[in-house]
Amino acid sequence: MNKWYALYNNILHLHLSEGFYSLPESAKNAVSPTQPLKRFLKVVGYSLVRLIGNLFKQVEQPEKLHGKVWLYVVSQNNYDSLKFIESGLPDAIFVAGQSKNIGKYNAVVNRLSLRKKVLYYYKFLPLYFEFLKHKKERTLRFYDVLFDAVGFYEVYIQKLREFKPAAIVFANDHNPDARAMLLAAKAAGIKTAYIQHASISPLFPPLQFDLNLLEGRDALDKYRLCGPIDGKVELIGMPKADAYVPFRNTSKQVRTIGIGCNLMDVLSEIEKLLRRLTTDFPTINFILRPHPRDKRNYTVLSTISPNISFSDGRTEPTFDYLRRIDVQISGNSGIHLEAVLLNVWSIFYNLNPQENLHDYYGFITQGLVDACADYEGLRVFLQEHLQLKPDVYQRAKYYNATVGTEYDGRSGELALRYLKEFIS
Incomplete structure (x- = not known):
């Protein structure tokens, strides 16, 4: 049992940590429903639709999987972050778990059968009671996450021994299925590499990959807080931004303001902000962009003003x-960094005053973004800069190692060079 617990404690490092448990419910709800009944129904639904459903689906194509470099993805964003590797490494293929939602790329990702995962659910109750001994409150809150995680490692280590990939490249280091694949690869003696795909939190697990390709000093400093770093580290910038560097915003005038929101933001606060902005700035166009996982109904917001449109x-x-x-306005969101890289002026504005997750990524502390404590401050700030929008992309140097260097816009070249040396 101690061996099982140690393994799954590593797999669930983030989601059963004290730091994650201390986050506002709006943040935790994206992983595990706040309401106990919905949490239970999630487990039931997972059991019926995915565990049982997987038994009747043939999804693997062994001839495509054997001996290749696997680009293991758990989301659409992961796929976008690793897409540049596919053309640079001829033997690279995208791989995901059987029923994992990869958004618009669902049909083009190679799948690993998880039909045998159900065979390992005899471990759930012993693990559940063992976790209760060590982390009672967190286990009670996130038992559905534990339930979901059971069996990934056991199935993946079988798949790795069967298909013997040349190496596995990850874009996620903290989701349970990704961590299960990482630990299975280490046990099977398969090389692993990690390419950072989003902003880092000190809550993340310590890096355990053989090669770690990080965007900049910010990520490295935060990972050092997470614990000892295994493997080699290189700072390569953000490959997925390369194609957009030529399109950095050069306008000094503010014509369009974007509002990026996510599940941590309160819908009524978003509506209040839009009503105020469209009243005070009637000639400005506004684009509202909810996070891809945000399924809330935003339709009513489009009726506030004809100047409001949406980004899906x-x-x-x-x-x-x-x-x-x-201009980009958001609360706690990694989109701030991406905005600044395109020289889009990004402003931090809290859209969840009930659960103030202040400066989660450290963007304010490091000077990446400007911050406004209230709407009046935001209104004045915008009025002062409508005709003189600041240039901001150099602020991203701490986060992106290639900004202002000869490799600005060529991060993918650096990453491919390191990967080829690593795999050969």
């Missing part, structure tokens, strides 16, 4: 949205 995060890439705006 499920179909429009983040950087395409950012190309259309001059």
